[in-house]
Amino acid sequence: MSSNRIRNQIRRLRFDNGQMTQQQLADKAGVTRQTIIAIEAGKYAPSLTLAFRISRTFGLKVEDVFQYEMDQPSSE
Amino acid sequence: MNLLQKRAWIDLVKTTVATMIAGAGVGLAVNFNAKGIVPIMAFVIGASIAGLVSCLRSIRGQAGLDERERKIAVKAFIISTHIFVLFLCFGSFTIFFLSGARSYIPGYTLPVLLLTGIFISQIAQSAVILIQFAREQADEQ
Numbered sequence: 001m002s003s004n005r006i007r008n009q010i011r012r013l014r015f016d017n018g019q020m021t022q023q024q025l026a027d028k029a030g031v032t033r034q035t036i037i038a039i040e041a042g043k044y045a046p047s048l049t050l051a052f053r054i055s056r057t058f059g060l061k062v063e064d065v066f067q068y069e070m071d072q073p074s075s076e
Numbered sequence: 077m078n079l080l081q082k083r084a085w086i087d088l089v090k091t092t093v094a095t096m097i098a099g100a101g102v103g104l105a106v107n108f109n110a111k112g113i114v115p116i117m118a119f120v121i122g123a124s125i126a127g128l129v130s131c132l133r134s135i136r137g138q139a140g141l142d143e144r145e146r147k148i149a150v151k152a153f154i155i156s157t158h159i160f161v162l163f164l165c166f167g168s169f170t171i172f173f174l175s176g177a178r179s180y181i182p183g184y185t186l187p188v189l190l191l192t193g194i195f196i197s198q199i200a201q202s203a204v205i206l207i208q209f210a211r212e213q214a215d216e217q
Contacts, residue, residue, distance in 0.1 A: 031142040032078055034212060038144060041215070047143050 006045050007067045010036070013058045028057045080145045083137065084152075084205040091198035094126075095191055102187045148208050156201035163193045 014020040022040075026033045029050060038044035039054075046054065046066075055065045105115065138146060167189045175181055 032145065034078060034209075035142050035144040038212065043212075043215075044144055050143060 005042070005069050007042065007069060008039060009065055009067075010040050010054065013060070013065065017058060025054070025057060029053045078145070078209070079140050080149060080205055081209050084202040087198060088202040091195060095195045098191050099188075102184055102191070106182075106184045148205060152201045152204035152208075155204050156197040159200045160193050160197035163196055164189065167193065 010025070014022070014025055022036045023033045026036045029036070030053060031050065035044065035046075039046055051062050051066055055062045058065060104110075138149070141149060171181060171185060171189070
């Protein structure tokens with residue numbers, strides 16, 4: 001059975017954008033700092049709306065911030 | 077401590093107090109052997125007001141949460157609802173089989189069962205929320 005994962009570049013983008021803190025990004029995206037932490041750690045997949053808001057904060061497209069990868073299905 | 081965690085603690089305290097007050101009410105009703113249309117109407121009016129206030133509070137309460145917190149709150153509610161139903165099932169049939177299929181049980185058994193179920197489900201709901209956030213904080217450190 002294959003599994004899906006969403007990776008993101010948020011941590012790197014925060015540092016590239018004037019050392020933005022998690023709290024600052026959270027305020028701009030309209031969520032809590034804990035949500036940003038969970039997204040960065042890959043423990044929470046944001047909704048489409050939130051993904052767009054985060055991407056717009058960095059002035060980038062969604063696919064530049066979030067990448068969708070599908071693991072190879074295991075052999076049966 | 078974020079908004080959802082605070083609400084989990086506050087809801088736990090509120091439910092405990094409300095359960096104690098309701099339990100005292102049941103105790104008084106048992107003591108005075110309350111029966112008839114007047115106690116029924118009093119209960120219906122009181123329970124309707126409490127239910128309406130609780131429902132409106134739940135709806136308004138969602139407004140201050142972000143999407144992840146809302147998902148956690150919904151997950152906690154689903155788990156607590158399942159626990160409530162399971163408790164009622166086990167409680168009902170335990171009483172049924174312990175007392176015997178053709179026996180009689182005191183009238184206060186049903187309200188006590190219901191109040192206990194509500195109390196346990198609220199504990200479960202608050203616990204799910206608080207444990208979820210405690211695990212995240214542990215992962216952060």
